[in-house]
Amino acid sequence: MILAVIGGKGGVGKSTVAFELAAALDAVCVDADLGMADLPARRGPDLHDVLAGRATPIEAVDESGPVDLLPCGRTLAGARGCEPTALSEVLERVAAEYDRAVVDCPAGLGRDSGAALAAADACLVVTTRERAALSDALRARELARTLDAGLVAVVVNFASDPGDVRERFGAPAVALPESVAIARAARHGLTLGEIAPDGAVTARIDELATLVQRSVSSV
Amino acid sequence: MVTLTTRTRRERGVTLVACRLRNDAPEPRVARVASQMEPPGTAPPRHAGEDATLRVTVPGNAVVGTGFATPAEPSEPSARLIETERPTEEPGDAAVVAGLSDPRPPSTEDGSLALEARFADSEARIERLAAVAAATTVPAATRALDDEGGLAAVEALNEQVAKDRERLLAVADRALTLAGRAEAAEPPMDALERLS
Structure with missing residues (x-):
């Protein structure tokens, strides 16, 4: 199963949601933000190396942290040397080996996001309630539809209730309230389940994980 | 064979129609689902043609969810499976992806x-x-x-x-x-x- 976490706009919390969801689903988290990686860096080969043919997808998966992570390089030179369309195949290889992959897609709808969506079985759109974020999220959902990645749910980040997002997107909407714990967890490469197992946000992440499992289960 | 089950829920003046498409055959099929509501609903399917149908690819032996929203009151049937066909080799994903912008930084x-x-x-x-x-x-x-x-x-x-x-x-x-x-x-x- 490959789940793409998309949003269109930067800064809406895609990476954090992807990381937490990967933890909840026991999946590999793939940091596909080729130009602006923001999940914790680890040692060893990264996605830049994989997309440039210097490493295989499997050897780039780091299993040392609380979540298996295929990190992304942070250099411009590395980003320049990538073949973004090769991302589809990379994700398929990871999913074949680890069963589940959650992809943290970059902001903007470039070929890298497209390649992730093309490989994905389903997607999760992350937005805030700001207008610019919502219109980018609608565009992201359009691209996902074109590429046949079913929309599992819309995550309305930094909000206590989803407002009219459910109606606007025609999909389940889950609000994630602003949380100090989640920000702190992500910064330290920890999962929310580890530092705040009983928190409200943890419960919402679990709710999202259940939605994902329900909508992409095979017969 | 592909079968369709639907569930409707009314919320804040909008009826949400959730559709579940199950394909028991091993080959993938493209299913066309038509809204039976009046008005048929637009939020989405944004890609719906004039006949307000959703086209969804259902992989072999799999269940796929889709749906739409309409201001109409819930009624049965809310949606109908009009036909299924073999997926055609459309100017597929690769062409769509190639048409997107290149994310790589310039030299x-x-x-x-x-x-x-x-x-x-x-x-x-x-x-x-x-x-x-x-x-x-x-x-x-x-x-x-x-x-x-x-x-x-x-x-x-x-x-x-x-x-x-x-x-x-x-x-x-x-x-x-x-x-x-x-x-x-x-x-x-x-x-x-x-x-x-």
Whole structure:
């Protein structure tokens, strides 16, 4: 199963949601933000190396942290040397080996996001309630539809209730309230389940994980 | 064979129709689902043609969810499976992906030029928006709106400038970080000179 976490706009919390969801689903988290990686860096080969043919997808998966992570390089030179369309195949290889992959897609709808969506079985759109974020999220959902990645749910980040997002997107909407714990967890490469197992946000992440499992289960 | 089950839920004046398509056959099928509601609903299917149908690819031996929303009151049947067909080799995903923008940063030689061009673009947009903002009288505001091509155009410009602002801040951020690193990377030249 490959789940793409998309949003269109930067800064809406895609990476954090992807990381937490990967933890909840026991999946590999793939940091596909080729130009602006923001999940914790680890040692060893990264996605830049994989997309440039210097490493295989499997050897780039780091299993040392609380979540298996295929990190992304942070250099411009590395980003320049990538073949973004090769991302589809990379994700398929990871999913074949680890069963589940959650992809943290970059902001903007470039070929890298497209390649992730093309490989994905389903997607999760992350937005805030700001207008610019919502219109980018609608565009992201359009691209996902074109590429046949079913929309599992819309995550309305930094909000206590989803407002009219459910109606606007025609999909389940889950609000994630602003949380100090989640920000702190992500910064330290920890999962929310580890530092705040009983928190409200943890419960919402679990709710999202259940939605994902329900909508992409095979017969 | 593909079968369709639906579930409707009424919420805040909108009926949400959830559709589950199950394909028992090993081969993938493309299913067309038609809304039976009046009005058929638009939020989405945005891709629905005039006949308000959803086209969904259902892989072999799999269940796929889709759905739509409509202001109509719930009624049965809410949606109907009109037909299924074998997936055609459309100008597939690869072509769609190839049509998207290249996310790779430009090479260093044209990098600074590209950055200059982006600054110039942003500056032009900011000036245009400032001109609209500066209109304080009704006739001036009307003229400014007309110059930009109407309210929707100003809204779009406003959104674009908000994005410009974000990008500019990101560039500034990066520049500051790099400058900081440049400072920290300065070796103690005096001590090194004594070593050689």
